Every structure is written in C-alpha cells, then in structure tokens.
Amino acid sequence: MANTLFTNVRIIDGTGAQPYSGEVLIQGNRITRIGRGSRSLPTAGVVVIDAAGATLMPGMCEAHTHFGWVNSKTLDAIQKLPHEEHTLWAAQVAKQYLDHGWTSCVGAATPKPRLDCVIRNAINAGQIPGPRYLAASQEITVTGSLGDDMLPHLPYPEMSFGCVIDGPESMRRAVRMFLKYGVDQIKLNLSGDNLVPGADARTNWMSDEEVAIAARETKVRGKRLASHARSSESVKQSMRHGIDVIYHASFTDEEGLDMMEARKDKIFVAPGLSVIIRLLYEGDIVEIDRSKATALGYEVELEAAVKSMKAMLKRGVRVLPGGDYGFAWAPHGENAKDLVYFVKYLGMSPMEAIVSCTKWGGEIMMMGNELGLIKEGYLADLLLVDGDPISNIEILQDRNKFLAIMKDGQFHKAPETRSARTRVTMPAA
Numbered sequence: 001m002a003n004t005l006f007t008n009v010r011i012i013d014g015t016g017a018q019p020y021s022g023e024v025l026i027q028g029n030r031i032t033r034i035g036r037g038s039r040s041l042p043t044a045g046v047v048v049i050d051a052a053g054a055t056l057m058p059g060m061c062e063a064h065t066h067f068g069w070v071n072s073k074t075l076d077a078i079q080k081l082p083h084e085e086h087t088l089w090a091a092q093v094a095k096q097y098l099d100h101g102w103t104s105c106v107g108a109a110t111p112k113p114r115l116d117c118v119i120r121n122a123i124n125a126g127q128i129p130g131p132r133y134l135a136a137s138q139e140i141t142v143t144g145s146l147g148d149d150m151l152p153h154l155p156y157p158e159m160s161f162g163c164v165i166d167g168p169e170s171m172r173r174a175v176r177m178f179l180k181y182g183v184d185q186i187k188l189n190l191s192g193d194n195l196v197p198g199a200d201a202r203t204n205w206m207s208d209e210e211v212a213i214a215a216r217e218t219k220v221r222g223k224r225l226a227s228h229a230r231s232s233e234s235v236k237q238s239m240r241h242g243i244d245v246i247y248h249a250s251f252t253d254e255e256g257l258d259m260m261e262a263r264k265d266k267i268f269v270a271p272g273l274s275v276i277i278r279l280l281y282e283g284d285i286v287e288i289d290r291s292k293a294t295a296l297g298y299e300v301e302l303e304a305a306v307k308s309m310k311a312m313l314k315r316g317v318r319v320l321p322g323g324d325y326g327f328a329w330a331p332h333g334e335n336a337k338d339l340v341y342f343v344k345y346l347g348m349s350p351m352e353a354i355v356s357c358t359k360w361g362g363e364i365m366m367m368g369n370e371l372g373l374i375k376e377g378y379l380a381d382l383l384l385v386d387g388d389p390i391s392n393i394e395i396l397q398d399r400n401k402f403l404a405i406m407k408d409g410q411f412h413k414a415p416e417t418r419s420a421r422t423r424v425t426m427p428a429a
C-alpha cells in the first residue's frame with residue numbers, strides 16, 4: 001500500500017501535551033515524520049489526506065477486555081454458547097472493538113480455554129480484523145468463588161466460565177495448561193464479586209500458596225499475571241506476589257496504597273467502573289433496580305472505588321479505562337463510556353483520560369517504546385476524529401465520528417474520498 005500523509009490535522013499526540021496543527025507521514029506501518037503547520041512534508045508519491053482540521057490521535061487501548069462475554073444478563077449464561085458459535089461470536093466482537101477505535105485490547109479472561117489465543121492468532125494472521133491483542137487464560141478461581149458456576153447435581157466443569165482449582169498442585173497444572181495454549185496473561189480471581197451469592201467483593205478466596213505457585217510458573221515462562229482483586233486484602237496479595245495488572249482494586253487501605261506506590265512503574269490498574277455504575281443507575285435492564293443494587297453493595301463499592309482511584313492517581317499509579325463490557329447492562333462497543341466516567345467520577349481532565357487510553361495503553365501492551373503516541377518511529381495506530389475530544393470526550397463513544405481508523409499502517413476504516421470533511425489525493429501514476 002502507498003504511504004500516507006495526513007495533512008491539516010489537529011494532533012493530540014497522547015503525551016498530554018497541548019494539541020497542535022500539523023502533518024503526519026506514515027510509511028509502511030510506522031509514523032516516520034511529523035511536521036508542524038502545513039506543507040512542511042513532501043507529498044510526492046504518497047496518498048494525501050487533507051483532514052480539514054479534524055483531530056488525529058493515537059488508537060485507543062482497552063485494558064480489560066472479554067471478547068468471549070456474550071452481552072448476557074447473567075454470568076452463567078456465558079458458557080451456554082457452544083464452542084463453534086462462541087468462536088464466531090468472539091471474532092465479530094474483536095472487529096467491533098476496532099470499529100469503535102480500540103486498536104489494542106488486553107484480554108482479561110476468556111470463557112473457553114483456548115478461545116482468546118485462537119482469536120489473537122487469527123487477528124495476527126490476517127484471517128479476521130481485530131485490534132492488537134494480548135490473549136488471556138480463563139479466570140482461574142477456586143470452588144465457590146467468581147467463575148465457579150457448577151451446580152451441585154451437575155458437576156461439569158464446562159458449566160463454569162472460570163477454571164476452578166483447589167490447592168497449589170491443581171493451580172500449577174492449570175497455569176501450565178494455559179501457558180501451553182499460548183496465553184500472554186494468566187488471570188487469577190483473588191477476591192469475590194457482588195454478583196456472586198456468598199462471595200461478595202470484599203471476600204478473599206485464594207491462598208498465598210496457590211497464588212505463589214501461579215506467579216512462579218507464569219514468570220518462569222516470561223508471561224504476565226493479572227488479578228481480579230476488588231477487596232483490600234486481594235490488592236495487597238497482588239502486590240506481595242508481583243502481579244502487574246490489577247483489575248478493579250475498589251477497596252484499598254493505606255498499607256495497600258503504599259505497596260502499590262512502591263511498584264507504580266510496573267503496575268496497571270483498570271477499575272472496570274461500568275459494572276458498578278451501570279448496575280447502580282441503569283440495572284433495571286437486568287431486573288436489578290436501585291434498591292437491589294444498593295443491597296448488593298454497589299453504592300458502597302462505587303464510593304470506595306472512586307476514593308481508591310483518586311488516591312492511586314495522586315500516587316502516580318496508572319489507571320486505565322476498560323472493563324467488563326459484554327453484558328446486557330454494558331454491551332460491547334460502549335467501552336468509551338469509561339473515559340467519561342474517568343472525567344466525571346475520578347476528576348481526570350479529558351486530556352488525562354486520553355493519555356490513560358493511549359500512552360498508558362501502549363505501556364500496558366508492553367510496547368510503550370513504540371505504541372500509544374503520535375511520535376516519529378512509533379507504530380501507526382491512529383484515529384482521525386471528526387471533532388475535538390478535549391472539549392467533548394463523549395464523541396469518542398460514537399463510531400461515526402471516526403473518519404478513519406488505522407492499525408499498523410493499514411486502514412481498517414479509510415476516509416471517504418468524497419466526504420465533505422476530508423479530501424484524499426492519490427499520488428500521480
């Protein structure tokens with residue numbers, strides 16, 4: 001494909017710096033030159049896209065993705081989909097993320113053992129469209145906690161979206177199995193969750209012996225660990241065992257925050273606020289009205305999560321958007337609502353919210369030296385946005401506002417050649 005020059009763009013580079021007008025040249029899959037003002041870069045032999053002042057920003061990263069969640073009303077419904085349909089479903093969800101501007105996603109657990117790896121491999125092989133993807137294991141859990149959906153009279157492990165282990169040796173076997181399948185990240189459910197009867201968000205489930213074995217086996221293979229950790233003890237347990245990606249971290253105390261601050265350059269937190277906020281305020285869709293949501297503990301958890309995230313941000317911990325989209329109350333595709341939640345609840349500026357899904361996104365993808373910024377030499381994952389997300393962060397929820405979506409130097413969505421907003425000029429033959 002020909003090289004591409006975006007000209008007449010307002011550049012948000014992802015570092016948090018003030019936007020500026022300029023031009024960006026893409027050669028192959030990389031950003032090779034950036035110019036300030038107009039007509040600063042050569043146009044010979046390149047496709048020129050005159051964006052008429054539209055915003056060019058790095059592609060966004062979703063830090064807690066489940067391609068395998070099926071937009072269901074309940075957790076146990078996820079596993080009712082047979083393997084074949086589930087694979088097709090996950091493939092179309094992967095495309096949906098790219099359609100909505102998420103050019104990178106971090107897999108946070110998959111409901112069938114190999115599903116995430118299969119989808120990642122198909123994306124990388126060019127068989128299906130999708131974001132850059134780090135594939136996850138199933139959520140490894142213990143009997144009775146989040147992810148164990150077995151019924152007493154139907155003892156079939158396949159009914160659970162989690163992989164249920166009990167004891168260190170059972171953990172070792174599970175972790176080795178997922179590493180054999182090729183996951184990038186092992187997920188452990190350390191705390192409970194308010195959706196699970198008898199295992200609410202503040203309860204703790206996994207023993208230190210079990211977590212230690214998982215950490216050892218994962219690190220031996222050079223892979224990464226993530227935790228579902230809503231309770232204050234589970235956050236500390238994550239820190240004790242060197243877990244780098246902490247999902248939720250709603251409840252924290254001073255000791256836990258100190259431990260996080262000590263590892264702030266290594267760790268990432270994705271609170272997944274959608275579950276709490278949507279169930280609390282819009283849960284009617286799944287027959288959870290406000291009083292039921294409050295009884296389940298969501299009012300208390302929201303207050304704690306907001307306090308925890310603000311404290312983490314103050315201490316320099318990276319807090320990223322994304323989390324548990326793929327339920328009836330928050331279906332896939334609505335993920336950019338998290339950016340609005342960050343502004344509304346956590347007190348981030350829109351620019352800080354954009355940094356959290358771009359610069360920090362490249363970092364959680366373990367590609368911080370080449371992904372997540374508009375910078376010379378970086379990979380060309382770019383969004384051309386009709387409007388200004390700094391003055392209105394809400395527009396990033398609207399896929400129609402993306403005039404162009406580029407991943408790895410290739411258009412997933414090319415600008416319309418006859419659009420009123422952009423003008424594309426092909427190079428002379």
Ligand SMILES: [Zn+2]
Pocket residue numbers: 064066108109247323324
């Ligand atoms: Zn999740």
